Each structure stands twice: as C-alpha cells, then as structure tokens.
Amino acid sequence: MKRETYRHGNLRQALLEAGIELAREGGPDAVVLREATRRAGVVPNAAYRHFADRNALVHAVSLAAMAELARTMEAEQADRLARRAAGDANAAEEARARFRAVGTGYLRFARTEPGLFRAAFFVPGDMVEAELPVSAGEGGLTPFQLLGAALDELVACGLMPAGRRPGAEFLAWSSVHGLAVLLIDGPLRGLAPEQAEDATELLIDMIERGL
Amino acid sequence: MKRETYRHGNLRQALLEAGIELAREGGPDAVVLREATRRAGVVPNAAYRHFADRNALVHAVSLAAMAELARTMEAEQADRLARRAAGDANAAEEARARFRAVGTGYLRFARTEPGLFRAAFFVPGDMVEAELPVSAGEGGLTPFQLLGAALDELVACGLMPAGRRPGAEFLAWSSVHGLAVLLIDGPLRGLAPEQAEDATELLIDMIERGL
DNA sequence: TTCGCAATGTGGACATCGTACACATCTACG
DNA sequence: CGTAGATGTGTACGATGTCCACATTGCGAA
Numbered sequence A, B: 001m002k003r004e005t006y007r008h009g010n011l012r013q014a015l016l017e018a019g020i021e022l023a024r025e026g027g028p029d030a031v032v033l034r035e036a037t038r039r040a041g042v043v044p045n046a047a048y049r050h051f052a053d054r055n056a057l058v059h060a061v062s063l064a065a066m067a068e069l070a071r072t073m074e075a076e077q078a079d080r081l082a083r084r085a086a087g088d089a090n091a092a093e094e095a096r097a098r099f100r101a102v103g104t105g106y107l108r109f110a111r112t113e114p115g116l117f118r119a120a121f122f123v124p125g126d127m128v129e130a131e132l133p134v135s136a137g138e139g140g141l142t143p144f145q146l147l148g149a150a151l152d153e154l155v156a157c158g159l160m161p162a163g164r165r166p167g168a169e170f171l172a173w174s175s176v177h178g179l180a181v182l183l184i185d186g187p188l189r190g191l192a193p194e195q196a197e198d199a200t201e202l203l204i205d206m207i208e209r210g211l
Numbered sequence C: 001t002t003c004g005c006a007a008t009g010t011g012g013a014c015a016t017c018g019t020a021c022a023c024a025t026c027t028a029c030g
Numbered sequence D: 001c002g003t004a005g006a007t008g009t010g011t012a013c014g015a016t017g018t019c020c021a022c023a024t025t026g027c028g029a030a
Helices: A011-026 A033-039 A044-049 A054-082 A091-112 A114-120 A143-156 A168-184 A193-210 B011-026 B033-039 B044-049 B054-082 B091-112 B114-120 B143-156 B168-185 B193-210
Strands: none
Touching: A011 A033, A011 A044, A011 A054, A011 A114, A033 A044, A033 A054, A054 A091, A054 A114, A054 A143, A091 A114, A091 A143, A091 A168, A091 A193, A114 A168, A143 A168, A168 A193, A168 B168, A168 B193, A193 B168, A193 B193, B011 B033, B011 B044, B011 B054, B011 B114, B033 B044, B033 B054, B054 B091, B054 B114, B054 B143, B091 B114, B091 B143, B091 B168, B091 B193, B114 B168, B143 B168, B168 B193
16 A cells, blocks of 8 residues: 655556546545545645646546546447448438437436546536547547537438538537436436436437427 | 524524525535524534434525426416417417426526526435425426426427327426536536527427427 | 423534645756 | 755644534423
8 A cells, every 4th residue: 555655656647547436436526635645645735736726636537537428429339330230321320320329328428427427517618628639539529529520410411401500519418418417316316227218219319300 | 693592583494595595606515504504693503403414404405496496487487478468369379388488497597596506406306306395386386397287288289299298398308407507517608698598499499399 | 380301502522624834855957 | 966846745724514412491291
C-alpha cells in the first residue's frame, strides 16, 4: 500500500481513475477528493498539484464518462450493423439502424453505468464541450456528433424531411436523455430491464415518426 | 430574530419553507439542514424532532416543489384556454391546447425555477409518489396525472390512435423532461429564453406527430 | 388542581470534508 | 554540481450531518 518513492509518478492519472471508480459507484456526488487521494496512497493536499479543486476533478471525471458513453454508442452501432450485415445492403435501413443504435446505446449506458452517466452530465459542459475531443470515443466523435451524423444520414436517405434537420439533434437528444433520467433516478427507476428496453424501442419509434 | 417562547410553535413548517427557499436558490444540494435551522432561529438538532435526517427534509421539499410544478402547469392550461376562449369551442383544438400546455407549463417551470425543478426530481419518488396528493396542484392532480388526462382527451378527440395510448405518458414525459434537463443544466443551458421557447414548441410538435 | 410524561428545543461533541498555508523532498536543467 | 520549480507532506480551520445527554414545556390522568 505504501509507496517507497517520494514521487508518485502518475498521480493525476491515479486520481482520475479513482474518481471514475467513485463516480461509477455513486455518481458525481460520490467523487470525494480525500477518498481519491486515499486510494492513490497520497495525502489529501497532493491532489491540489493536479486539480484546482474538487470541481476540477469531477469535471475531468465527467469528460472521461462522456467518452465512455461515446464508446458504448459506437459499440452498439457496430453490433446492430453486424447483426444484419450479410443480408442486403439497403442504405436506408442501414441509416435507420445506425440512428436507432445511437439511442439504444445511449440508454444502455445509462442503465448499465448510472453513476458514470450522471457524472457525464455533471458540471455539464455547455455546447462547447459537447465537441471536445476528450469526450470522444474510438472513432473520434463525441456522443453529440454521433447523433448528428446519424441524423444527416437519415436526411440523405430521405427518411427525414431536410427542412426539419436543423436543431433536430436537440429534439432527439432531449427525448432519449429524458427517458434515461426517468429510468435511472426518476419515477421509472426500478423498471425491469426488459420493460426498460421496451420503453426504449417505443420511444425511438415515436421519435422516428415525429422527426 | 430571537424567539421569546421556548417552543417555536410551527418549526416543521418553518424548516420546510426555509428548505424550499434554499432549494429555489441552489437546487437540492443547497438544502443544508443547519442553514434551515438557522433561518428558523433554532439550534441545528431541533430539526431532528421533525425530520429523521437531512434526506427527509429534502424529500419534503421535493414534494412541495412537485406541487408547485403542478400549479404552474394548471396555470398554463388555464392561460392557454382563456386566450382562445370566446372564439369557437372546437373540442379537438381544446384538447390539443390542453396537451401542449402540459408541456409548455412543465418547461416554463423548469426555466423559471430551476432549483425547485431539480429538487422536485431529487429523491425522486418512484411511481407511487407520482400520485401522492401532497404533490398535486389546486385541482388535486399531480403533474403526472395532468399529463395522463391530457392524453386521454387527445385519444377521445381522435387526435391520437388509441392503440398507442398505453404508456404514452412516459414517452411524452421523457421528451419534455429531457429538454428541461438539457436546458437548465445540460449543454443547452444559457440558451436565450426566446430560443428555449422555440425549442419547446418544436419539441412538442415532434411529440404530437410521433404519438 | 397537580403531577408526571411525552414532545420539543438546547448544548456539546465527533467524524468527515474541502481547502489554505507553510514546509519537505525530489528532478531536471543551467 | 547545485539550485529552482515541481511535487508531496503536515497542520489547521470552518462547515456540515448527526449522536447523546440534558433542559423546558404543555397536556392529560389522577
């Protein structure tokens, strides 16, 4: 447990990882600075060499969580597309699948990692941060950008009137995000996973009709 | 400032009101027990005669906030209906207006009282509490019940297929709630009020098409 | 009416947290 | 080398939630 070198070597990263773990277990409020330093085997004040204050730490955790959300969404897309690959290469159906995967991936992450999900939207960057590369997945796109790309595809395939494209991110995002919130700490929490998935599909159906 | 009777007389209510004020200013996290007792002119521990712990206080605040949300929604409905009253008494249009008012009222409350809005969904009652009379407005209906009633009307007027009625509360609610969250502490916060209202109308358009 | 008990408010104490300030230790660069 | 800046330590303070023992009071039974 005890370090033998005076220097830690990689404290910032260690604190960040401890913070992520805390957030995973209990959301952003559970990211307590002293506990993170404890887990890193270091005295509380050491954290201040790497983060201005607790908020800065939570913010870094938030960005990391956002990136993990992006990865989950990418994985969901890959999964959905693979599941239908060999068949036919209908571009429109593919665009739809990619769009739906954005939503289902988002909601899967929220249900699977509620703590991190809440953390991702804490100190929730304004629109600027939604495009910060730190919060991107493997493909280099942030969750917000993944959604935008999927919508562009829908328009390109004629599945959505171009006139409604501007601002559509926010409408789709709102709906999915709202369900996520209601599911994880709103009145719908404690819904069985299966029911939650049904609700997810119904919601995305509604969005597709409404877009 | 100082009391002259040993008994406070109505401490529970005083603490609750202080708590509501704190929540109004800074959301549920700002409801700090000691500050509430300070405002009530009483020693910290006195609170424990009326609330099991801080959480119980926040929970009571949450229910009060939910009731205020309900009142805002009722007011919005009354407003929208009055604004078109004298004209014609088209039942379908009236049902639509009432439905839209549910959403706009909800979002208006979120933007006007972000602290209370966040508090309302803290310790967020599961489905049971969404029907608790404590969180109802003047008309005796909770926000959730107001939404349900509006949806029933839509179906009755043929504005929405009856087959999609079951569970529709949750879809509409998710969408509106999501926009609220994104607007008040998500990436859309800081949108000008006018833009926020535009987004509101667009979102409700989408919901109407999708339901 | 009186007396005693339950309800309500007080005082003091403790652990935990975030964070400020002064000091110790190391590493890298002139 | 040796010194300056970077990194970790120690001590301390104020704030918070909550526990325990005690003080004060009002109300109903005797």
